[in-house]
Amino acid sequence: MRVVSLVPSLTEAVAHTLPGGVVVGATDWCTHPSGLAVARIGGTKNPDVPAIVALRPDLVVANEEENRAPDLAALRAAGIEVLVTEVRTLPQATAELDRVLRACGARSRPRWLDEAEEAWVAVPPPARRVRAVIPVWRRPWMVVGRDTFAGDLLARLGVDNVYADHAERYPRVPLDELDAVDKDLVVLPDEPYRFTADDGPEAFRAPSALVSGRHLTWYGPSLGQAPGVLRRALGGG
Incomplete structure:
Protein backbone atom coordinates (compact mmCIF):
# COMPACT_ATOMS: atom_id res chain seq x y z
CA MET A 1 0.00 0.00 0.00
CA PRO A 110 -5.38 0.54 16.92
CA ARG A 111 -5.09 0.54 20.69
CA TRP A 112 -4.02 4.19 20.77
CA LEU A 113 -7.38 5.19 19.30
CA ASP A 114 -9.27 3.29 22.01
CA GLU A 115 -7.05 4.92 24.63
CA ALA A 116 -7.77 8.36 23.18
CA GLU A 117 -11.51 7.77 23.48
CA GLU A 118 -11.06 6.51 27.03
CA ALA A 119 -9.03 9.61 27.96
CA TRP A 120 -11.82 11.89 26.85
CA VAL A 121 -14.53 9.81 28.55
CA ALA A 122 -12.54 10.12 31.77
CA VAL A 123 -12.47 13.94 31.69
CA PRO A 124 -14.19 15.10 34.92
CA PRO A 125 -17.09 17.54 34.71
CA PRO A 126 -15.74 21.11 34.82
CA ALA A 127 -16.07 22.92 38.13
CA ARG A 128 -17.41 25.90 36.19
CA ARG A 129 -17.96 26.88 32.59
CA VAL A 130 -16.24 29.88 31.04
CA ARG A 131 -16.90 31.89 27.90
CA ALA A 132 -13.94 32.26 25.58
CA VAL A 133 -12.77 33.76 22.32
CA ILE A 134 -10.42 31.47 20.38
CA PRO A 135 -8.31 33.34 17.81
CA VAL A 136 -6.53 31.26 15.18
CA TRP A 137 -4.97 34.11 13.18
CA ARG A 138 -4.10 37.77 13.34
CA ARG A 139 -3.55 40.30 10.54
CA PRO A 140 -6.50 39.88 10.06
CA TRP A 141 -7.90 38.55 13.30
CA MET A 142 -9.82 35.29 12.77
CA VAL A 143 -11.47 33.14 15.41
CA VAL A 144 -13.04 29.73 15.82
CA GLY A 145 -16.71 29.98 14.89
CA ARG A 146 -19.45 27.40 14.54
CA ASP A 147 -19.16 23.66 14.04
CA THR A 148 -15.43 23.06 14.59
CA PHE A 149 -13.35 20.27 16.09
CA ALA A 150 -11.45 22.70 18.33
CA GLY A 151 -14.71 24.16 19.60
CA ASP A 152 -16.04 20.69 20.41
CA LEU A 153 -12.92 19.75 22.39
CA LEU A 154 -12.97 22.97 24.39
CA ALA A 155 -16.68 22.57 25.16
CA ARG A 156 -15.89 19.15 26.68
CA LEU A 157 -13.42 20.93 28.97
CA GLY A 158 -15.91 23.56 30.11
CA VAL A 159 -14.91 26.31 27.66
CA ASP A 160 -17.84 27.71 25.67
CA ASN A 161 -16.95 29.47 22.43
CA VAL A 162 -18.40 32.98 22.26
CA TYR A 163 -18.67 32.66 18.47
CA ALA A 164 -20.12 29.13 18.38
CA ASP A 165 -23.31 30.42 16.77
CA HIS A 166 -21.62 32.60 14.16
CA ALA A 167 -22.70 32.03 10.55
CA GLU A 168 -19.09 31.29 9.55
CA ARG A 169 -16.78 28.58 10.83
CA TYR A 170 -13.73 30.88 10.99
CA PRO A 171 -15.01 34.45 10.95
CA ARG A 172 -12.88 37.54 10.67
CA VAL A 173 -13.61 39.75 13.65
CA PRO A 174 -12.09 43.20 14.32
CA LEU A 175 -9.80 43.34 17.31
CA ASP A 176 -11.88 46.01 19.07
CA GLU A 177 -14.91 43.70 18.93
CA LEU A 178 -12.88 40.73 20.20
CA ASP A 179 -11.66 42.78 23.12
CA ALA A 180 -15.10 44.19 23.93
CA VAL A 181 -17.23 41.03 23.62
CA ASP A 182 -18.42 39.46 26.88
CA LYS A 183 -15.93 36.70 27.78
CA ASP A 184 -13.95 35.22 30.65
CA LEU A 185 -10.92 34.05 28.69
CA VAL A 186 -8.99 34.26 25.43
CA VAL A 187 -7.61 30.89 24.26
CA LEU A 188 -4.52 31.29 22.07
CA PRO A 189 -3.19 28.18 20.29
CA ASP A 190 0.33 28.10 18.85
CA GLU A 191 -0.94 27.01 15.42
CA PRO A 192 -1.96 27.72 12.75
CA TYR A 193 -0.82 31.18 13.92
CA ARG A 194 2.00 30.85 16.44
CA PHE A 195 0.64 32.93 19.30
CA THR A 196 3.17 33.53 22.06
CA ALA A 197 3.23 35.46 25.33
CA ASP A 198 4.42 38.47 23.32
CA ASP A 199 2.05 38.07 20.39
CA GLY A 200 -1.60 37.92 21.37
CA PRO A 201 -2.15 38.35 25.11
CA GLU A 202 -1.08 41.98 24.92
CA ALA A 203 -4.08 42.69 22.67
CA PHE A 204 -6.74 41.75 25.22
CA ARG A 205 -7.88 42.95 28.60
CA ALA A 206 -9.31 39.52 29.50
CA PRO A 207 -7.04 36.75 30.84
CA SER A 208 -5.47 34.60 28.17
CA ALA A 209 -4.32 30.98 28.02
CA LEU A 210 -1.63 29.81 25.60
CA VAL A 211 -2.38 26.25 24.47
CA SER A 212 -0.81 23.63 22.22
CA GLY A 213 -2.37 23.92 18.79
CA ARG A 214 -1.46 20.33 18.02
CA HIS A 215 -3.47 19.08 21.00
CA LEU A 216 -6.37 21.39 20.22
CA THR A 217 -6.68 20.91 16.45
CA TRP A 218 -4.95 17.62 15.51
CA TYR A 219 -6.93 14.40 15.57
CA GLY A 220 -4.22 11.75 15.65
CA PRO A 221 -2.22 10.00 18.37
CA SER A 222 -2.00 13.31 20.28
CA LEU A 223 -5.71 12.94 21.12
CA GLY A 224 -4.86 10.69 24.04
CA GLN A 225 -2.73 13.33 25.74
CA ALA A 226 -4.90 16.27 24.71
CA PRO A 227 -7.30 16.37 27.70
CA GLY A 228 -4.48 16.61 30.24
CA VAL A 229 -2.37 19.02 28.18
CA LEU A 230 -5.27 21.35 27.49
CA ARG A 231 -6.71 21.25 31.01
CA ARG A 232 -3.35 22.25 32.47
CA ALA A 233 -2.96 25.10 29.97
CA LEU A 234 -6.48 26.30 30.73
CA GLY A 235 -5.85 26.20 34.46
CA GLY A 236 -7.98 23.14 35.13
CA GLY A 237 -5.32 20.96 36.74
Whole structure:
Protein backbone atom coordinates (compact mmCIF):
# COMPACT_ATOMS: atom_id res chain seq x y z
CA MET A 1 0.00 0.00 0.00
CA ARG A 2 1.31 3.45 -0.98
CA VAL A 3 -0.36 6.43 0.69
CA VAL A 4 0.03 10.17 0.23
CA SER A 5 -1.41 12.28 3.05
CA LEU A 6 -2.50 15.89 2.61
CA VAL A 7 -3.40 16.34 6.30
CA PRO A 8 -0.86 16.52 9.17
CA SER A 9 -3.17 14.70 11.59
CA LEU A 10 -3.75 11.85 9.16
CA THR A 11 -0.07 11.63 8.28
CA GLU A 12 0.81 11.14 11.93
CA ALA A 13 -2.00 8.62 12.47
CA VAL A 14 -1.13 6.46 9.46
CA ALA A 15 2.65 6.58 9.97
CA HIS A 16 2.26 5.87 13.70
CA THR A 17 -0.01 2.86 13.12
CA LEU A 18 1.22 1.15 9.96
CA PRO A 19 4.66 -0.14 8.93
CA GLY A 20 7.26 2.19 7.52
CA GLY A 21 6.94 2.69 3.80
CA VAL A 22 3.15 2.96 3.70
CA VAL A 23 3.26 6.77 3.71
CA VAL A 24 5.24 7.78 0.62
CA GLY A 25 4.31 11.46 0.48
CA ALA A 26 3.13 14.20 2.84
CA THR A 27 2.79 17.97 2.98
CA ASP A 28 5.43 20.36 4.24
CA TRP A 29 3.25 20.89 7.34
CA CYS A 30 3.29 17.19 8.30
CA THR A 31 5.78 17.43 11.17
CA HIS A 32 4.85 14.24 13.04
CA PRO A 33 6.08 11.61 13.57
CA SER A 34 9.37 13.45 13.88
CA GLY A 35 11.97 12.38 11.36
CA LEU A 36 9.39 11.10 8.87
CA ALA A 37 11.38 10.56 5.67
CA VAL A 38 8.93 10.83 2.79
CA ALA A 39 8.55 12.92 -0.35
CA ARG A 40 7.25 16.41 0.40
CA ILE A 41 4.55 17.57 -1.98
CA GLY A 42 3.83 21.18 -0.98
CA GLY A 43 1.23 22.59 1.36
CA THR A 44 -2.25 21.53 2.32
CA LYS A 45 -3.77 24.32 0.21
CA ASN A 46 -1.29 24.13 -2.69
CA PRO A 47 -0.13 20.53 -3.17
CA ASP A 48 2.01 19.66 -6.18
CA VAL A 49 -0.46 17.47 -8.06
CA PRO A 50 2.02 16.21 -10.70
CA ALA A 51 4.47 15.27 -7.93
CA ILE A 52 1.74 13.31 -6.15
CA VAL A 53 0.80 11.50 -9.35
CA ALA A 54 4.47 10.64 -9.93
CA LEU A 55 4.59 8.87 -6.55
CA ARG A 56 1.98 6.38 -7.85
CA PRO A 57 -0.06 6.25 -4.65
CA ASP A 58 -2.80 3.70 -4.14
CA LEU A 59 -4.64 6.25 -2.01
CA VAL A 60 -4.54 9.94 -1.14
CA VAL A 61 -6.09 10.91 2.21
CA ALA A 62 -7.49 14.40 2.58
CA ASN A 63 -9.90 16.55 4.59
CA GLU A 64 -12.81 18.69 3.43
CA GLU A 65 -11.64 21.66 5.49
CA GLU A 66 -7.89 21.53 5.01
CA ASN A 67 -7.71 20.70 1.30
CA ARG A 68 -9.15 22.38 -1.78
CA ALA A 69 -11.76 20.62 -3.92
CA PRO A 70 -10.04 21.50 -7.25
CA ASP A 71 -6.82 19.77 -6.15
CA LEU A 72 -8.71 16.66 -5.11
CA ALA A 73 -10.64 16.67 -8.39
CA ALA A 74 -7.36 16.88 -10.32
CA LEU A 75 -6.03 13.85 -8.47
CA ARG A 76 -9.18 11.88 -9.20
CA ALA A 77 -8.98 12.91 -12.85
CA ALA A 78 -5.47 11.42 -12.90
CA GLY A 79 -6.95 8.10 -11.80
CA ILE A 80 -5.97 8.28 -8.13
CA GLU A 81 -8.35 7.23 -5.37
CA VAL A 82 -8.94 10.03 -2.86
CA LEU A 83 -10.50 9.53 0.58
CA VAL A 84 -11.88 12.77 2.03
CA THR A 85 -12.61 13.04 5.74
CA GLU A 86 -14.91 15.37 7.65
CA VAL A 87 -13.92 16.08 11.25
CA ARG A 88 -15.91 18.62 13.25
CA THR A 89 -16.44 16.73 16.53
CA LEU A 90 -14.51 14.25 18.65
CA PRO A 91 -16.79 11.30 17.71
CA GLN A 92 -16.34 12.19 14.03
CA ALA A 93 -12.58 12.27 14.53
CA THR A 94 -12.35 8.79 16.01
CA ALA A 95 -14.74 7.33 13.42
CA GLU A 96 -12.87 8.92 10.52
CA LEU A 97 -9.49 7.83 11.89
CA ASP A 98 -10.72 4.25 12.04
CA ARG A 99 -12.01 4.53 8.46
CA VAL A 100 -8.76 6.03 7.15
CA LEU A 101 -6.53 3.50 8.89
CA ARG A 102 -8.54 0.56 7.58
CA ALA A 103 -8.44 2.03 4.07
CA CYS A 104 -4.65 2.28 4.42
CA GLY A 105 -4.31 -1.38 5.39
CA ALA A 106 -4.85 -1.61 9.16
CA ARG A 107 -6.50 -4.92 10.02
CA SER A 108 -8.00 -3.70 13.26
CA ARG A 109 -8.63 -0.55 15.24
CA PRO A 110 -5.38 0.54 16.92
CA ARG A 111 -5.09 0.54 20.69
CA TRP A 112 -4.02 4.19 20.77
CA LEU A 113 -7.38 5.19 19.30
CA ASP A 114 -9.27 3.29 22.01
CA GLU A 115 -7.05 4.92 24.63
CA ALA A 116 -7.77 8.36 23.18
CA GLU A 117 -11.51 7.77 23.48
CA GLU A 118 -11.06 6.51 27.03
CA ALA A 119 -9.03 9.61 27.96
CA TRP A 120 -11.82 11.89 26.85
CA VAL A 121 -14.53 9.81 28.55
CA ALA A 122 -12.54 10.12 31.77
CA VAL A 123 -12.47 13.94 31.69
CA PRO A 124 -14.19 15.10 34.92
CA PRO A 125 -17.09 17.54 34.71
CA PRO A 126 -15.74 21.11 34.82
CA ALA A 127 -16.07 22.92 38.13
CA ARG A 128 -17.41 25.90 36.19
CA ARG A 129 -17.96 26.88 32.59
CA VAL A 130 -16.24 29.88 31.04
CA ARG A 131 -16.90 31.89 27.90
CA ALA A 132 -13.94 32.26 25.58
CA VAL A 133 -12.77 33.76 22.32
CA ILE A 134 -10.42 31.47 20.38
CA PRO A 135 -8.31 33.34 17.81
CA VAL A 136 -6.53 31.26 15.18
CA TRP A 137 -4.97 34.11 13.18
CA ARG A 138 -4.10 37.77 13.34
CA ARG A 139 -3.55 40.30 10.54
CA PRO A 140 -6.50 39.88 10.06
CA TRP A 141 -7.90 38.55 13.30
CA MET A 142 -9.82 35.29 12.77
CA VAL A 143 -11.47 33.14 15.41
CA VAL A 144 -13.04 29.73 15.82
CA GLY A 145 -16.71 29.98 14.89
CA ARG A 146 -19.45 27.40 14.54
CA ASP A 147 -19.16 23.66 14.04
CA THR A 148 -15.43 23.06 14.59
CA PHE A 149 -13.35 20.27 16.09
CA ALA A 150 -11.45 22.70 18.33
CA GLY A 151 -14.71 24.16 19.60
CA ASP A 152 -16.04 20.69 20.41
CA LEU A 153 -12.92 19.75 22.39
CA LEU A 154 -12.97 22.97 24.39
CA ALA A 155 -16.68 22.57 25.16
CA ARG A 156 -15.89 19.15 26.68
CA LEU A 157 -13.42 20.93 28.97
CA GLY A 158 -15.91 23.56 30.11
CA VAL A 159 -14.91 26.31 27.66
CA ASP A 160 -17.84 27.71 25.67
CA ASN A 161 -16.95 29.47 22.43
CA VAL A 162 -18.40 32.98 22.26
CA TYR A 163 -18.67 32.66 18.47
CA ALA A 164 -20.12 29.13 18.38
CA ASP A 165 -23.31 30.42 16.77
CA HIS A 166 -21.62 32.60 14.16
CA ALA A 167 -22.70 32.03 10.55
CA GLU A 168 -19.09 31.29 9.55
CA ARG A 169 -16.78 28.58 10.83
CA TYR A 170 -13.73 30.88 10.99
CA PRO A 171 -15.01 34.45 10.95
CA ARG A 172 -12.88 37.54 10.67
CA VAL A 173 -13.61 39.75 13.65
CA PRO A 174 -12.09 43.20 14.32
CA LEU A 175 -9.80 43.34 17.31
CA ASP A 176 -11.88 46.01 19.07
CA GLU A 177 -14.91 43.70 18.93
CA LEU A 178 -12.88 40.73 20.20
CA ASP A 179 -11.66 42.78 23.12
CA ALA A 180 -15.10 44.19 23.93
CA VAL A 181 -17.23 41.03 23.62
CA ASP A 182 -18.42 39.46 26.88
CA LYS A 183 -15.93 36.70 27.78
CA ASP A 184 -13.95 35.22 30.65
CA LEU A 185 -10.92 34.05 28.69
CA VAL A 186 -8.99 34.26 25.43
CA VAL A 187 -7.61 30.89 24.26
CA LEU A 188 -4.52 31.29 22.07
CA PRO A 189 -3.19 28.18 20.29
CA ASP A 190 0.33 28.10 18.85
CA GLU A 191 -0.94 27.01 15.42
CA PRO A 192 -1.96 27.72 12.75
CA TYR A 193 -0.82 31.18 13.92
CA ARG A 194 2.00 30.85 16.44
CA PHE A 195 0.64 32.93 19.30
CA THR A 196 3.17 33.53 22.06
CA ALA A 197 3.23 35.46 25.33
CA ASP A 198 4.42 38.47 23.32
CA ASP A 199 2.05 38.07 20.39
CA GLY A 200 -1.60 37.92 21.37
CA PRO A 201 -2.15 38.35 25.11
CA GLU A 202 -1.08 41.98 24.92
CA ALA A 203 -4.08 42.69 22.67
CA PHE A 204 -6.74 41.75 25.22
CA ARG A 205 -7.88 42.95 28.60
CA ALA A 206 -9.31 39.52 29.50
CA PRO A 207 -7.04 36.75 30.84
CA SER A 208 -5.47 34.60 28.17
CA ALA A 209 -4.32 30.98 28.02
CA LEU A 210 -1.63 29.81 25.60
CA VAL A 211 -2.38 26.25 24.47
CA SER A 212 -0.81 23.63 22.22
CA GLY A 213 -2.37 23.92 18.79
CA ARG A 214 -1.46 20.33 18.02
CA HIS A 215 -3.47 19.08 21.00
CA LEU A 216 -6.37 21.39 20.22
CA THR A 217 -6.68 20.91 16.45
CA TRP A 218 -4.95 17.62 15.51
CA TYR A 219 -6.93 14.40 15.57
CA GLY A 220 -4.22 11.75 15.65
CA PRO A 221 -2.22 10.00 18.37
CA SER A 222 -2.00 13.31 20.28
CA LEU A 223 -5.71 12.94 21.12
CA GLY A 224 -4.86 10.69 24.04
CA GLN A 225 -2.73 13.33 25.74
CA ALA A 226 -4.90 16.27 24.71
CA PRO A 227 -7.30 16.37 27.70
CA GLY A 228 -4.48 16.61 30.24
CA VAL A 229 -2.37 19.02 28.18
CA LEU A 230 -5.27 21.35 27.49
CA ARG A 231 -6.71 21.25 31.01
CA ARG A 232 -3.35 22.25 32.47
CA ALA A 233 -2.96 25.10 29.97
CA LEU A 234 -6.48 26.30 30.73
CA GLY A 235 -5.85 26.20 34.46
CA GLY A 236 -7.98 23.14 35.13
CA GLY A 237 -5.32 20.96 36.74
